[in-house]
Amino acid sequence: MQPKTAHSARALRSQGALAVLRYVHAHPSATRADAARALGLSSGSATEITTRLKAARLVDEDTPPRTGGRGRPSPALTAHPEGPVVCVVDIGHQRWRVAAIELGGGLLAEDDGRHSGSPRILGTLGDHVSALRTRYGRRLRAVSACVAGTVSGTTVVQASGMGWRDVDLEPLKPPGIPLLVGNDASLAGLAEARRGAGAGARVVLHLTVEVGVGGILVVDGRPVDGATGAGGEFGHMPFGDPALECPCGARGCWDLEVDGRAMARTLGRRAPRDPRTAAGQIIATAATVPAARTAVAAAAHALGRGIGALVNALDPDVVTLSGLATDLAEASPVALESGYTAALMRYRRAAPPPVRPTALGTQGPLTGAADAAFDTLLTEDGLTAWNAP
Template sequence: MSLPSPGPGAARWSTPARLIDLVRSRPGVTRAVAAQELGIGSGAATDLMARMRRLDLLDESPAPAQGRGRPTTILEPHPAGPLVVIAELSPTGWRVATADLCGEPRIEAAAGRLRGGPDRVLADMADAIGAVVQRDPSRVRAVSVSVAGAVLDDRLVQFTPLGWTDVDLTPLTANLLADSDIPMLVANDATLAGLAEARTGSARGVGTALHLIIAVGLGGALVVDGVPVVGAHGGAGEYGHVPFGDPAKQCPCGAHGCWDLTIDGRALAEHLGEPPPDNAFDYAHELLRQHSAGASDERHQRAFDRVAAALGRGIAGLVSIHDPDMVTLGGLATPLRAAAPEPFEAAYRAGLMSFRKHLPSPVVDGIHGDDGPLHGAALRGVDHVTTVDALAQWAQR
């Protein structure tokens, strides 16, 4: 998820890009504070903001009065500024949203169920994306896609909930104008959720953060200084397929002994002596709902204990691999740990190397919940459209 290298316009757009980043990272920042942060005088700040308004990048509104000092303004995205379209494909449906330069997603269209095969689903999503772009095509600068499956470049190579494999995702932009050069950015949902937690969530300000999310199986992301480590083709973070499980069991991915098979609804069903569920996510979600309502019995608690212990033990292994400052949890990982906190903690501590036991990496709940991938996709898209070269292209539109 690296950003493009600066081109020849870097010098001219360096300060505007820094100002936009400041507005993104510190909502409500005033012009006076921004000038201090950028190391420029009030006159230069006035000229800079005049340029940003003229180019439809940033706007400003009066700040609340504070004492007798000279009045200042709050900086915010321009109402006619660049937009990112976000498309999210999850095990339970899809959503299409937009985000301005602050990266806050706003839902534009959604479907609560996946109807038909991949061709039908992608066509429905493409219609929604096309409708959003056609409202104001000059403002849309990127389409950022989140998918709940393994990805390589622009392909969804495995979508476990429905058994989809090797799905080309480029049809998502099929309804854009023929001469459109809007890029499509594709990433795994866990990677994007990790990005969101590192930038605006529980791991904000943390140097090295590991995020893990459970839906059907487990995925995650290692985020270093706000940038996810994605590998050569975007396929990193498939932690659920590390062989922390039973080597005699084959995973749908084709490998044996995957951790996936020990930490989601399939594992709960096995421990309860029930057949594999048709939808492991819905199955686990319902069991957790019953547990939180006090409707579980000892048999269910033992199943939660075993799954939570498998989760904690595996996280300890990943801590040994990555040495993160913090581990954040999302998706079903959060309620699964909450259902059996003592077995989780015992297994996590037992799996740590001795020198880590006195000061283990904290494991905390993420704050974005099920919206983590959506927020991460928005952030990734805005990253792309606020590089110095992208800003120069916007100015020339």
């Protein structure tokens, strides 16, 4: 009976420590008292748990400088200077970033650059990851990659903007370190739901437009990413012209109605080699060039219609937008609103879910990839591995 009681006590202590760790990660610079109130812990329990986490080199307490007011400021719970670190590799259509991130989302190191779209860039990125492994040693606990493409496991099955098909990201994996791979739009949505424009909502639909549409549905802070991790490819729903064939192989994809390709088509131009840059240029001239304004309004209206269809199907509390989707909403709000309202079921129109611009901007994918990595570390198994000799 005694061993069972001891095991139960250890499990309770472990759950308490995990709860505090997860709270600190989600609320950087919160105090011990904040954590105790949020988690329903007594002051004594919060102190005991914090002491153990400090001894395990997981959290630290940092006393902020005095502000001139009465009393001494409460120390903030922060990442331990010798605590766990994750490496995030962000592979966009033309740019890359490699970063080291600590508990709470603090950025410790970052490198970035441009690439031509060739999978050979993985060799360069692997070298950057190896350099971080050398720098941080056993503190580096996971590599989390976010890619502008459709992902299954650790393979990019399709990234039309880069011409990738069935590219395995294993070259990014140092020996003994787990590798996670996710779609950049889905990870941006995870970050927006937890820390950005969707924070506090239970069900968040996130959509981003770069070259086509990506996104994710996040429920209770967890992404609904499907059986293989490829969920959220909303741009390949048939919301467009069935006469148009998408590079994915399907016809009538929503992708082809909302980005630089759609705007160029409205203007009677050939498909641009760089749809994202072309879209930005067209939007920049929309205020003074009537034809550009018409092209932007058409794309914004198509975006709004798709949002309405997804709201009907998925019933989110809030819709968040990033990338070119934010630019379209700002440049042509009336067209987006009319498309959104027209697509909604009648009963939803009185109080539709609000559509909000990103709060995290270009940091969204990086932040989401780091959170996905820490989700795997802030577990009982993760704590056991960290505390192992």
